[in-house]
Amino acid sequence: MKVLIATEKPFAPAAVQGITSELKNAGHEVVLLEKYTEKGQLLDAVKDADAMIVRSDKITPEVLDAAKQLKIVVRAGAGYDSIDTAYAKGKNVVVENTPGQNSNAVAELVFGMLVYAVRNFFNGKAGTELKGKKLGILAFGNVGRNVARIAKGFDMDVYAYDAFCPADAIEAAGVHAAKSQEDLFKTCDVLSLHIPATPQTVKSIDYRLVNLLPKKGILVNTARKEVINEEELLKLMAEREDLKFITDIKPDADEEFKKFEGRYFSTPKKMGAQTAEANTNAGIAAARQINAFFATGDTKFQVNK
Structure with missing residues (x-):
């Protein structure tokens, strides 16, 4: 053949x-x-x-x-x-x-970007640590499981939600199972996205959902750019000066996001794999x-x- x-x-x-x-x-x-x-x-x-x-x-x-x-x-x-x-x-x-x-490669990138973000993009000013922070994983597939594994090495408190993965399977992996997407966002300091782009998920990461993140929350996207409602996220970041957004998929509105200096980072191209x-x-x-x-x-x- x-x-x-x-x-x-x-x-x-x-x-x-x-x-x-x-x-x-x-x-x-x-x-x-x-x-x-x-x-x-x-x-x-x-x-x-x-x-x-x-x-x-x-x-x-x-x-x-x-x-x-x-x-x-x-x-x-x-x-x-x-x-x-x-x-x-x-x-x-x-x-x-x-x-x-590609799962481990994507998971390692999540933490490469996270360390960069919590240390204020290495601008010389004091940042924070990941230890003790609550990490939320949205979708607990191959990548999500690797993210959880690495997070435990940072001594983070790990939560996950996946509409297609039973709560007991998440708990069996040593991860707290959130009751819903909303519960996950409300609970966690850092939220890492690992959902596919489907008719149900496109633009689902919107103003309402992201606004549930606690103060100084960080949104990480290594999934698909289509799942982000860019217009609504831009509006929210303008209103909440405590939020950070880091991604390895350059948004269509990259230039607009760049105005949030010190709170936004995108790799030049998709780097997960x-x-x-x-x-x-x-x-x-x-x-x-x-x-x-x-x-x-x-x-x-x-x-x-």
Whole structure:
């Protein structure tokens, strides 16, 4: 089978080598399309591909229509909102992700940004410590669980809420289970977002919810920028000079947020999975899933059933 690795933002060279080895050892042909600048390049490359590995690349109906032989697309990472999964299902194309492979990288970034924030962005003035603070985790999946693990090392008091994870499962992980989103925001000094972008969550992090944070609260977003109601958060930050907002997904209103100097920080681009380890882990997992699909029909990680 021909497997296309299509990455506008390429994997690290070591990851490409590992992915290629996995696929070739299983008898597949590998085609590499990196740093493409026009959709036409992707449309041309996908014409005779049986499988694709992508990162944050947009797999639209146009791309899927061009891929006449395509049977499976694997997103090397957890989020797959860049792929039109419903349209793919209509064309009998399996879409998979690689959950958990980037989780530790994202969780470590949360704390890198948090230390930076509580120390006043290293401006020379006295800051605060994370020890003893209450950390709230909204969504207790792979990333949320890693955030909880690291938070315990900082001796933080950890809370979580997840509409799809039973309270007893959260408690079993040594984390306090909040009764609701509102309860989580009211209780915690720091609130870390790990929810996907869905019709239910888009713009759900709004004025009402964030305003529940205690004084000097910190909102951390390493999930999706779409979950933030930017207009309402800007309004709230103008009213509450104690709030901080830190994110690794630059908001559309980045320039407006920048006026809150000392209370806002965004990385230049999305950095959650940008480690050599995560890069390699997710890519090799994607290759192995493609191998399993063609060898045995395995669709364990399918997201468009």
